[in-house]
Amino acid sequence: MESKPRLLTVLDVVTVILLLVATYMVFFYAPQEAVMGDVQRVFYFHVAAGWVGMLGFIGAAVAGIIYLIRKDRKWDIIGLAAVEIGIVFIFINIVTGAIWARPIWNTWWTWDPRLTTATVMLLIYIAYLLLRQGIEDPDRRARFGAVYAIIGSLSVPLTYFSARLFRTIHPIVIAGGDPSVTGAFDMTPLMLQTFMFSLLTFTFVFIDLLWHRIRLGRQADEVEQLRLKTIQ
Amino acid sequence: MHFLQYFQEGPADTTNFMIAGYIIIFGVMLIYLFSLLVRQRNLQKDMEVLEEIQSEEE
Numbered sequence: 001m002e003s004k005p006r007l008l009t010v011l012d013v014v015t016v017i018l019l020l021v022a023t024y025m026v027f028f029y030a031p032q033e034a035v036m037g038d039v040q041r042v043f044y045f046h047v048a049a050g051w052v053g054m055l056g057f058i059g060a061a062v063a064g065i066i067y068l069i070r071k072d073r074k075w076d077i078i079g080l081a082a083v084e085i086g087i088v089f090i091f092i093n094i095v096t097g098a099i100w101a102r103p104i105w106n107t108w109w110t111w112d113p114r115l116t117t118a119t120v121m122l123l124i125y126i127a128y129l130l131l132r133q134g135i136e137d138p139d140r141r142a143r144f145g146a147v148y149a150i151i152g153s154l155s156v157p158l159t160y161f162s163a164r165l166f167r168t169i170h171p172i173v174i175a176g177g178d179p180s181v182t183g184a185f186d187m188t189p190l191m192l193q194t195f196m197f198s199l200l201t202f203t204f205v206f207i208d209l210l211w212h213r214i215r216l217g218r219q220a221d222e223v224e225q226l227r228l229k230t231i232q
Numbered sequence: 233m234h235f236l237q238y239f240q241e242g243p244a245d246t247t248n249f250m251i252a253g254y255i256i257i258f259g260v261m262l263i264y265l266f267s268l269l270v271r272q273r274n275l276q277k278d279m280e281v282l283e284e285i286q287s288e289e290e
Contacts, residue, residue: 032243039246042253049257088264092257099253103246205261212268219275226282230289 002218008211015201015208022194022201030194042100044195047173048202050093050118054156055206056086057125061153064146076142077217078210079149080132083125085209089202090122105169113162114170121155128152138224 026044033040063079066072097115098108109115128148135141163170173187173195187195 034243037243037246038250039244039253041250045257046253088260092260095256095260096253099249099256103244103249209264209268216268216272216275219272219279223275223278223282226279226286230282230285 002215004215008208011204011208011211015204018201018204022198025194025197030191031188033191036104039100039103042096043173044198045202046093046096046100047195048198049089049096051199052202052206053086053088053090053093053121054160055203056082056084056089056210057121057149057153057156059210060086060149064149067142067146068150071139073138073142073221076145077221078214079145081210081213081217083128083149084213085206087122087125087129089206090118090125094118094122110169112170113166113168114159117155117159117162121152121159124152124155138221 022044026041030041030044032038059082060079063075063082067075067079094115097118101110102108128145131148132141132145135144162168163172
């Protein structure tokens with residue numbers, strides 16, 4: 001395997017530092033929400049995780065388009081990496097949402113449009129991983145992955161806008177929304193700073209993880225090529 | 233704003249839920265990092281075995 005680039009090591013360190021600072025801000029810098037109490041602090045990383053998930057799925061669609069144009073398997077590796085990271089973070093987003101919902105909505109789960117579309121989106125991409133595994137020919141698998149990621153990405157705007165398009169109990173914190181919704185809150189300047197910093201931090205987490213996952217994907221590709229050569 | 237505010241004085245005691253949320257966030261991220269490490273090690277081993285087989289064949 002190729003040696004680890006110096007820039008990746010720097011990115012690792014910067015990401016860990018940002019994550020530590022963001023965690024400090026969440027617990028000690030941002031004030032406690034007046035009604036919901038400490039559980040509202042889940043909000044900062046809950047939304048940031050959703051942001052990373054959506055970045056991953058949109059990134060996979062972009063990689064899919066480029067793959068279909070250039071037929072370079074590098075873009076399939078990037079797409080797969082982005083989907084995998086997207087799944088991990090949307091999972092975090094959904095589970096932390098349920099934990100936040102329990103004391104505020106008095107239920108772990110409700111089939112609200114936002115929760116439902118997010119879950120469907122997660123399932124679509126889990127199916128992407130499962131279906132890929134069933135295709136042995138690397139080129140066919142890459143073509144399938146590209147088309148699937150492009151079509152699957154339609155679930156991203158649907159999930160994002162579901163809370164705006166449909167009647168929902170999910171609060172819309174960014175760009176307004178109904179203040180009477182259960183769980184809605186006004187962000188103070190310190191909350192807003194913590195929130196923006198969390199988004200920045202998780203963007204770094206995404207880039208860092210993506211780079212690592214792409215390197216792993218390249219290594220897996222090398223092993224697969226070697227295996228095919230050995231069999232022949 | 234939401235129903236809690238009509239029945240309580242001061243913020244609700246929801247610290248345990250916050251702790252559970254952050255355990256999930258950091259726990260899942262650590263598990264994913266660990267899975268990347270394990271997969272990388274396994275691929276490294278596979279690579280060594282395949283290279284050995286190839287060199288034996290040659």
